[in-house]
Amino acid sequence: MEGNAITNFHKSEFFNAQTGLFQSISIPVVQDLARSSTIPERFIKRPGPARMLPPEVFEAVDMARLRDPSGRAEELQRLGRVCKEWSMFLVENHGIDLAVVDALRRVVKGFFDLPSLEKKSSVGTYNDTDNLGYGRNLIRSEDQPLDWIDRLAMKAAPEGATDGLRVWPENPPDFRAAMEEYVRAGRKVLDEVLEALAESISLPKNAFSKSFNLQTSEVNVRVNYYPPSPNPDLTLGITPHSDNSMLTLLIQFDSTNGLQLFKNDQWLTAPWPRNALLVNLGDLIEISSNGRLRSSWHRVASQQDVHRYSVALLYRPGENEVIGDDHNDNDGNEYGKVVVGDYTRNYYKSPKLSKETALSFAKIKK
Numbered sequence: 001m002e003g004n005a006i007t008n009f010h011k012s013e014f015f016n017a018q019t020g021l022f023q024s025i026s027i028p029v030v031q032d033l034a035r036s037s038t039i040p041e042r043f044i045k046r047p048g049p050a051r052m053l054p055p056e057v058f059e060a061v062d063m064a065r066l067r068d069p070s071g072r073a074e075e076l077q078r079l080g081r082v083c084k085e086w087s088m089f090l091v092e093n094h095g096i097d098l099a100v101v102d103a104l105r106r107v108v109k110g111f112f113d114l115p116s117l118e119k120k121s122s123v124g125t126y127n128d129t130d131n132l133g134y135g136r137n138l139i140r141s142e143d144q145p146l147d148w149i150d151r152l153a154m155k156a157a158p159e160g161a162t163d164g165l166r167v168w169p170e171n172p173p174d175f176r177a178a179m180e181e182y183v184r185a186g187r188k189v190l191d192e193v194l195e196a197l198a199e200s201i202s203l204p205k206n207a208f209s210k211s212f213n214l215q216t217s218e219v220n221v222r223v224n225y226y227p228p229s230p231n232p233d234l235t236l237g238i239t240p241h242s243d244n245s246m247l248t249l250l251i252q253f254d255s256t257n258g259l260q261l262f263k264n265d266q267w268l269t270a271p272w273p274r275n276a277l278l279v280n281l282g283d284l285i286e287i288s289s290n291g292r293l294r295s296s297w298h299r300v301a302s303q304q305d306v307h308r309y310s311v312a313l314l315y316r317p318g319e320n321e322v323i324g325d326d327h328n329d330n331d332g333n334e335y336g337k338v339v340v341g342d343y344t345r346n347y348y349k350s351p352k353l354s355k356e357t358a359l360s361f362a363k364i365k366k
Contacts, residue, residue: 010135034227050267064093080200087296103178110172124166148235152223216318229302237300245282245314255308
């Protein structure tokens with residue numbers, strides 16, 4: 001690839017709380033920085049250690065058993081137990097064709113294998129809260145330490161969401177077709193999980209899925225590339241955060257052991273095999289369930305001599321949908337009703353994100 005560590009930049013935006021406006025900022029391309037043995041001061045984070053979870057305690061949920069009337073009740077119990085413990089879970093027997101997954105992996109790697117100038121000519125960059133196109137994760141302030149990641153972002157739903165925008169790479173030429181095929185399959189899994197999660201906590205089957213419809217609900221795609229870090233003890237792939245989704249469906253390629261979750265005052269590395277699906281609970285399902293399901297606080301570790309790729313489908317109702325709990329008396333509610341778009345806009349504008357500050361927007365003031 002041409003270029004060097006100081007000549008290629010992403011353009012991004014952050015919300016300036018003092019001016020009330022979004023402000024443009026230029027950030028070095030990490031894929032270029034990774035070829036150097038030094039880490040710029042702006043990327044230094046010193047994340048600290050994480051303990052590896054034993055695979056046997058991080059149980060997978062079997063979608064085939066959830067679809068089988070004879071096994072559904074037992075698997076619903078497992079789902080509820082795993083979500084209460086970890087707020088995320090692996091998915092077995094999901095039913096997505098391996099050819100669809102293989103095509104996804106091929107186009108994702110194919111894009112990031114392009115020379116820097118070809119990547120930038122293949123897709124645009126749009127500075128808004130979703131940072132669509134080729135660029136960076138969300139920047140919250142001008143002086144925040146930066147993540148060791150490059151990424152692509154696009155809206156795969158609702159239909160027409162990206163009309164007029166060059167957010168789908170033109171190279172590889174079948175990138176969009178492969179991604180949309182995967183999104184269609186992944187959305188079916190997510191819809192099944194929404195119903196199962198409601199049943200697992202004794203709510204009506206449609207308690208969460210009723211907020212979704214084909215015309216307005218959103219699938220936001222994040223394609224993440226984590227280049228090797230010269231020193232993983234000094235960098236983070238993604239800073240700690242919770243997702244502003246109802247659910248997030250993830251798949252990773254070419255690496256394991258990158259995802260870490262926070263529990264009992266320590267960071268834990270999730271035993272997540274390569275090419276496996278993982279579902280992460282987002283803030284919107286915590287609000288919708290009145291706290292009976294909790295979103296996860298998680299981060300992504302950097303790794304040395306490892307190229308890691310992941311694709312995240314952030315699934316949420318349309319921005320005008322109102323979510324909130326209808327199943328408890330008001331006196332017992334932790335969360336009030338909230339408009340999805342209002343929550344996501346507040347999430348993006350928070351100058352310093354913590355799970356408490358993000359979710360406080362929807363909590364009932366007592």
